Amino acid sequence: MADGLRERKKQETRIALSWAAVRLAVERGYGNVRIEDIAAEAGVSLRTFRNYFDSKADAIAAREVDRSLRIAEELRARPADEPLWVAVRAAIEKHFALGEEGHGGQRPPDEQWLAGIRLMMSEPALQGAVARAYARAGDELAAAIADRTGTSGMYPRLVAEVIAATRGVVTAEWLRADPPRSIAELLSSALDQIEAGLPVPE
């Protein structure tokens, strides 16, 4: 078998800890959550929490790490003969569609997930951990792009980082836009601009 009970349980614990961390932080505020509480919520000891994550911030960011890594996965899943940017668009779109299937059910914009995103964007103490998460995702993405295009050097990394940046900007704009705008629309617009070389719009 690929991974026995052992590996699966470890993954479950990791996810349980991360969700517990996000939930508690959203409820009480980041600063009012002790890792002891998170561990208790997930049913493990404080010391075990520490075996999984180096810090409280990492635990909260873990969920976003997993989600972000999917972009590279999605990209690899696209047909190999599809043009790069077409595949990229599809991969990011799928990434953004994620959030419904968070922990089982599929109630639309998943309030829990959204609150978590807002938390991560607003709490300064979390930005570092989140940034590291995105850096990790960028590495994977760059590798996927290198494989797909057969390029090396700066190109794969440039594309990966630009995609990561785009994703961040789109997310921020989506959260901010007061007459709400659809993510798909924002994303499409942003990628159009990227592909056009970012000329100053008139």
Add this chain to the structure above:
Amino acid sequence: MADGLRERKKQETRIALSWAAVRLAVERGYGNVRIEDIAAEAGVSLRTFRNYFDSKADAIAAREVDRSLRIAEELRARPADEPLWVAVRAAIEKHFALGEEGHGGQRPPDEQWLAGIRLMMSEPALQGAVARAYARAGDELAAAIADRTGTSGMYPRLVAEVIAATRGVVTAEWLRADPPRSIAELLSSALDQIEAGLPVPE
């Protein structure tokens, strides 16, 4: 007056702490430096260190924060009628030329500065703080671009984040390239690709 002795001294202390933090971390390794040591090195109390920075990592990243903020400054300093991307190229080039004038003298590639950069790129515990630094710089840059181009919405932020990403990729490539390559050349190449919309190279 704009800033009295008070303000200037505060700035000096901040810089002294940051340099001390970098120097000690480079010498002994990040984990073997206590903030107490940094404070002592800079001639202030431990408690005062904490008034300046929230963490050891922040102190180390502070120098990079200041340096990164200069990109936006340089951009604002360019002639207003210069095309955006021309101005951007010039601003980043100047940013990269920085490092000689670190703390007074101007011995070429400033070993101290380079070692600091390597440290920041390699030590995981620092990546969060550094990422936050770049995020700050991105905000300033986006504002500068918005002012210069008279645009709003996602465009200024997209450009700012793409520039930040480019700078990061170029720096990484420059540090890694074994037959060393000039920063100017790498930067120029990267920006050419960005302006062309990142088509897959042949």
Add this chain to the structure above:
DNA sequence: CAGGAAATTGCCTAAAAGGCATCTTTGCTC
């Protein structure tokens, strides 16, 4: 089902984070 690797846990020490009160220094006013 026995041996061994891996994970969980408790215990312990060092270090970090940050509130609060006090003392100094700086900048401004008369």
Add this chain to the structure above:
DNA sequence: GAGCAAAGATGCCTTTTAGGCAATTTCCTG
């Protein structure tokens, strides 16, 4: 140039985090 108010520096204190070490329990393999 003396005095006053505000801002900064410092010391002290408590809570929380970080992580090493060893004992114990849980899963995998042969």
